Amino acid sequence: MSVYPHLENALKHHFGYDSFRSPQREIIIEALENRDLLVIMPTGGGKSLCFQLPALMKDGLTVVVSPLIALMQDQVDGLRKNGIPATFLNSSVSPHKVRMREQAILAGKIKLLYVAPERLLSERFLPLLDLVHHQIGISAFAIDEAHCVSEWGHDFRPEYRQMISLRQRYPNVPIWGLTATATERVRADIIKQLGLNQPSVHIASFNRQNLYYEVRPKKKNSYAELLELIRENEDSGIIYCLTRKKVEELAFKLQHDNISALPYHAGLSDIERSENQTKFIRDDARIIVATIAFGMGINKPDVRFVVHFDISRNLESYYQESGRAGRDSELSKCLLFLSYSDVKTIEWLIEQKTDEQEQKIAKHQLRQMIDYAEGTDCRRAIQLSYFGERFSGNCGNCDNCCNPKPVEDWTIEAMKFLSCVARCKQRFGMKHVIDILQGRKTQKILSKEHDKLSTYGIGKDRTLDEWRMLGRSLLHQGLLEQTTDGYAVLKLNSLSWEVMRKQRSVSIVVSLKEKTVGKERSEKAEQADVLFQKLRELRKQLADIQSVPPYVIFGDSTLKLMTQMKPKTRDEFSKLAGVGSHKLNQYGDKFIKVIKAYLQENSSVSSKSTSSSGDISYTELQTFELHKEGLSIKEIAQQRNLRSTTVTRHLSDLIEKDKPVDLNLLVTLEKQKKIIQVLDALGDIALTPIKEYLGDSYSFDEIRLVRGRWRKQTNKSGKR
Incomplete structure (x- = not known):
């Protein structure tokens, strides 16, 4: 231009x-x-x-x-x-x-x-x-x-x-x-x-490509799943709950499990709420647990996961709340736990509204939210269609796309469904249309004489849930529309008529009768980059001195560029995205000094250990050397300024790589035997069900370490 x-x-x-x-x-x-x-x-x-x-x-x-x-x-x-x-x-x-x-x-x-x-x-x-x-x-x-x-x-x-x-x-x-x-x-x-x-x-497009969306049924072990997610992820996270009471209970449980979590809701005093938010923003607390209804108004760009432990009231709020993850465009996770008891709580709250029209709108919005949670189509496509944006194909970054369910041709059923909408003159909602298809004798059907329509009873071969699944999928695929004034009346569009004229086929994803918990996603190497940690440490020191959030100094994406480019001069540093003239003059020399020191240290250490390190990363090597000196996991973590979970992961990977880590110093022989027995029985699955089987006397860290030994042995014997 x-x-x-x-x-x-x-x-x-x-x-x-x-x-x-x-x-x-x-x-x-x-x-x-x-x-x-x-x-x-x-x-x-x-x-x-x-x-x-x-x-x-x-x-x-x-x-x-x-x-x-x-x-x-x-x-x-x-x-x-x-x-x-x-x-x-x-x-x-x-x-x-x-x-x-x-x-x-x-x-x-x-x-x-x-x-x-x-x-x-x-x-x-x-x-x-x-x-x-x-x-x-x-x-x-x-x-x-x-x-x-x-x-x-x-x-x-x-x-x-x-x-x-x-x-x-x-x-x-x-x-x-x-x-x-x-x-x-x-x-x-x-x-x-x-x-x-x-x-x-x-x-602009509403598609947040860096966010992974997932919905899980809320069960007795959901807290354990949440705890595992937090421990697997060392960065900041937000957890949303429906009520103040749930916020307080969940924050207390997390604190009891040694997670630095703080509550945030309208019932706290202004001072306490402000202090908790400040601690979270400045990385002095890792997790904030908040009510869904209370807007936090934060601009923290490095939130790596947002969990809705209770369902949100509507899809727009969910998009906004889950969107607090990954504002810096780095990969982040959005997880929703679905429980129908939570839905009942929201329905009760809606009933307390005095305005009838407000009630209708709120009920319609809640139904859309449930449709999203129960939906078998791409999560991204469902969200974007709500805002009038079309998305087709496999997004590759939601649970439905990453773990696809069977797809079936439902063109005939879709023609029946859409034809019924047309016969009803596009004046009714999904429930009434399905009642007609299934040949029910409701008062509304009889009073409207809809039992005389040609589509009456032509869908008796499908269950109520199957027709609902089809109706939701037609809406999500843009093959059918719905009014948003609180009445949720079904309306046909040009694509609807293409289906009815046999010009377009309809395939839908069919949910399995039994929802099974799949194997955990393949674990990333997640080797903590030593330089990145050193740069984060410097950033935190500068932020604390100036009483500002760390990301105000530099965002994570800029720190990651520093680890990749390793600038050694002010001119090289100035070329990094996120480094303007003012920040170059204020911080450039300090960060360059850390980068140079790292390069010098890394060069001397790697030259000494190249012949013996094999495929061990530099950060694993440092952990390994301290372990050989007899330091405990906690002592290694303190000395290296890492989390204990990171050190445990290093040692577990080292064991799996057949390096001489002394597992007996880390886990008792009795526990090792029991964990291996369970692994032999259950296989290489997520840690949470293994821990549930073993009980509270076994920690995630112990299971992870022994699993490293078990994987090494099974790899050698060819059982896996």
Whole structure:
């Protein structure tokens, strides 16, 4: 593009990135041309940059409206670390600091001001805004979390309805609405409620390719499965529960199992909630357990897994909540445990609503959520279809695609189903259509004389669950549609008629009668990269000194680039994505020093041990040397600044590689014999069922270590 040729230079200078993601550049150009905007961009897609960079390039002050105090502080911290003049005004700021910040704004020293909608529209603040507009100019209003303006959104906030007064008060100032999730109906509502004037609408794909989606039935052993996931994963995670009581109980159990977990819900005091969130953001606590209903408003990019221990109320909320994983585009996991007792709890809560229409909408949304959880189609396809985006094929990154179930041709059944929808004149929901197909004599069927339709009773050969499975699959594949006004009426589309005319076949994934727990996914090598750990340690030290979250210094993706590129000069360091001019000057030398020290140490150690190390990685070798000196797992972990689980994994892999690890120092002979007996009986399966069989006196670490010996022996004997 010849227009705005220096945009990439500004991007690199301020934020450290060499190129834009699609469609950031186009959005930023339109923002610089003073157009109203509606930007729908999923979490982790770079939405904030779309208003932050134009704010730096335009004259005057950009006012960012945000509903969450924690999110304001988080974004301002990140901007300041990039040398960008930004501030926020909210209830957490003392009156003295408010006056100082207001003076800085009027002096033209601030480019981005974050403010809550309540303060923005207050009688005290509006005169200040008028003064700013008169003296230095307001370049734009960026309304973040714009879905809050719509009662059809998943997080409606009445105060957002007053935002339209900004258009009336400042008619020539552009307004940019931005949100991560919005259906077509919510998008139209945002444009209307914010008074956007012929806005340029940008809808990025909702497909978060780096997220793995999985649904498991909630059983008695689900807590053990959760515990195994946490222990297998050394990074940060969020666990959502339905009620405050469940949050407290689960956080307590995890703490009892030596997991650094903290609760987070509306019942805690403001101070305790703020402290817990700060500890989580700054990596002083690894797990946060939160209520589904309470928005956390965090911008932590390195959350590696999000677990819904209870089902979410609707698919939009689930997408938003699970989307807090992997905001830095690194691989992350989203796991949902499905229990119908949890569904009953939500149904009871819906019944407490006084508005009948609200009840209908909530029930319909819950049904969609259950359809997702029970669905046998690609999880990604189901989610994207909710937002009106089509996705076909195998995504390769959800449980249904990675562990495919049998596919059958159900074209005849689909023709029957769709024909019945047509005969009912597209005025009824799925339950009524299935009742007609199965020839039931319900009061509704008899009163409507639907027992006289040609499709009445033609589906008696299929069960209720089978027809529901087909109906869900037709919706997920886009071969059928459903109204979203709370009544869930089935509607035909052009693809429906293709099926009925025999122009399109229909295949559906058929669930197995018995849901079996498959073998655990193949374990990744997960060798802790020593340089990466050293860089993380330096990052944490710098963050603690400056009282900011570690990712504000550099994100995980930038640290990983350092481990790959190993820059040894400032010029090489400056070329890394995420390293802008300000951060290069502030941190470059410190990180380069660590990289150089690592390279020197690694060179001397590897030269000494090349002949004897075989296929042992450098990090395993260090663990092995300390083990030979007689140090315990805990002592090795402390000396190397690693988690005990990582050291255990090193030793287990070393045993499997036939290295002389003294297992007798780690696990008693009696326990070794018992674990091997169980492995011989159950085979090479996940650790959780093995531990359940053995009981609480056996730890995951002991089982993992003995399994390494068992695998080595079975490999040699050829049994596996």
